[in-house]
Amino acid sequence: MNAETSKDPVAAVIGGDAVLELLGLLAYAELTACLRTAVEADRAPDTGVQVALARMAVVEFGHYEQLAAQLVEMGQDPESSMRPFVAAIDAFHDRTTPRDWLEGLVKAFVGDGIARDFYREVATRLDGHARTLVEQVLADEGQDDFAVRTVRAAIEADPSVAGRLALWARRLVGEAIAQSQYVAVERDALASLIVGGQTGGGWDLAELGRMLTRLTEAHARRMQRLGLTD
Amino acid sequence: MNAETSKDPVAAVIGGDAVLELLGLLAYAELTACLRTAVEADRAPDTGVQVALARMAVVEFGHYEQLAAQLVEMGQDPESSMRPFVAAIDAFHDRTTPRDWLEGLVKAFVGDGIARDFYREVATRLDGHARTLVEQVLADEGQDDFAVRTVRAAIEADPSVAGRLALWARRLVGEAIAQSQYVAVERDALASLIVGGQTGGGWDLAELGRMLTRLTEAHARRMQRLGLTD
Numbered sequence: 001m002n003a004e005t006s007k008d009p010v011a012a013v014i015g016g017d018a019v020l021e022l023l024g025l026l027a028y029a030e031l032t033a034c035l036r037t038a039v040e041a042d043r044a045p046d047t048g049v050q051v052a053l054a055r056m057a058v059v060e061f062g063h064y065e066q067l068a069a070q071l072v073e074m075g076q077d078p079e080s081s082m083r084p085f086v087a088a089i090d091a092f093h094d095r096t097t098p099r100d101w102l103e104g105l106v107k108a109f110v111g112d113g114i115a116r117d118f119y120r121e122v123a124t125r126l127d128g129h130a131r132t133l134v135e136q137v138l139a140d141e142g143q144d145d146f147a148v149r150t151v152r153a154a155i156e157a158d159p160s161v162a163g164r165l166a167l168w169a170r171r172l173v174g175e176a177i178a179q180s181q182y183v184a185v186e187r188d189a190l191a192s193l194i195v196g197g198q199t200g201g202g203w204d205l206a207e208l209g210r211m212l213t214r215l216t217e218a219h220a221r222r223m224q225r226l227g228l229t230d
Numbered sequence: 231m232n233a234e235t236s237k238d239p240v241a242a243v244i245g246g247d248a249v250l251e252l253l254g255l256l257a258y259a260e261l262t263a264c265l266r267t268a269v270e271a272d273r274a275p276d277t278g279v280q281v282a283l284a285r286m287a288v289v290e291f292g293h294y295e296q297l298a299a300q301l302v303e304m305g306q307d308p309e310s311s312m313r314p315f316v317a318a319i320d321a322f323h324d325r326t327t328p329r330d331w332l333e334g335l336v337k338a339f340v341g342d343g344i345a346r347d348f349y350r351e352v353a354t355r356l357d358g359h360a361r362t363l364v365e366q367v368l369a370d371e372g373q374d375d376f377a378v379r380t381v382r383a384a385i386e387a388d389p390s391v392a393g394r395l396a397l398w399a400r401r402l403v404g405e406a407i408a409q410s411q412y413v414a415v416e417r418d419a420l421a422s423l424i425v426g427g428q429t430g431g432g433w434d435l436a437e438l439g440r441m442l443t444r445l446t447e448a449h450a451r452r453m454q455r456l457g458l459t460d
Contacts, residue, residue, distance in 0.1 A: 031277070034284060038268030047261070047309050047316075051294075054264060058288050064281075079277050086277075 018193035019130050020074065022122065024081030025183070025190070027067035028089050031082070033111055034060035036093050040104025049101060052146040056108050063137045070133050085183065092179040096172050102154055102161070103168050106226070109147035110172050113222045117215050122194055144225075151226045166228040173219060177212075248423035249360050250304065252352065254311030255413070255420070257297035258319050261312070263341055264290035266323050270334030279331060282376040286338050293367045300363050314417075318409040325405050332384055332391070333398050336456070339377035340402050343452045347445050352424055374455075381456045396458040403449060407442075 034057045041053035068078040098104035116138060123134045155162045184191040195208040223229065264287045271283035298308040328334035346368060353364045385392045414421040425438040453459065 031280065031284070035268060035272040035280065038265060038284075038287065039272050042265040042269050047312060050261065050265065051298075054261070054268075054291050054294075057268065058291050061284050061288050064284075068281075082277060 018189040021190040028082035030064040044101040088179040248419040251420040258312035260294040274331040322409040
């Protein structure tokens, strides 16, 4: 919405800090997504599921490495850049620990999907290297087909699974929104960058609403693909 | 010792089965190494350690993918090829669950080192694609420096750590040898391939002894690098 912001010299400074924050946030999100997905892979009872989840974890780690390399190139220490987001992201994962590998698979699928939509949203607000990087991350293919096939098969084998997983997916989204809000409250520049806020702080609430609508609509389509009514 | 074996037509058949068994064994070993290392990465308290362990897990998964692809190319189903080795390898991991991330790091370092020495041993007994594959796996760089630096720092901070970790490393090797023997007893052709046995079964016990000596000597050198007397 506000791609012009970076041409304003004041906004460029704000934007610069916000971009660093965004990269730190995404780096820690990808790192923990990799680790939590790998833990679910280890717990999965079936080698095929283990391999599919491990493959997702490896892709997520690749994203982390790209984001960390970009931070280093911009003169930042990745660990320091990630630190402000550790509490919120760890809280998200601690509050959404899957009870079984099927919940783990849905979490990985839903999380990867929302992450990709989010990358697509912010890409339009970035310039230069950061934008190229985000587009590269987006170019990676997910393991969608495997998740869709496996969840649908599980529902076919036991239809009661559908209700439980639909509820689970709703909880995942709810917790993600809650933790995003904690981050947004503390990080005005970052929030402005993400939702296309006005120069000098204060985000565009209408644009935030539109973005959340787009993200939840895409999420609902993914739920339908899984055979879950959301 | 017995690189000629594959030129004997009878041995070529035996060797062919043994190579498939070897690839299945290595594939499952790499897959579980990846998953268990990733679990330790998730448990590590420090982002630097998490990233280093995750990087090792990703390398291990890459090896798994190469081995599985080779099995597919040879007309095999990777899951079926791995199945005979699940019990022994799972038993190894269940009997060597690290108590903390430092034991996890030592396990990953020691396991990776022994695996690489083992690949080097068997490479000389393989032909064609299988040999190329094993050499490719070997070409991957490990994360040795990180492990050495981190373990040495931990010992410097608390010298009592050295004795505990040395004992731990000894247990790892003991369990690995025990599980290898279970596998060898049931898989005569595979054992023959690995230790360079005579055509038609029965391994060369003297060569087995020499190989174990080489592997344990290399292990002792790695322990010294970590600052652990073994």
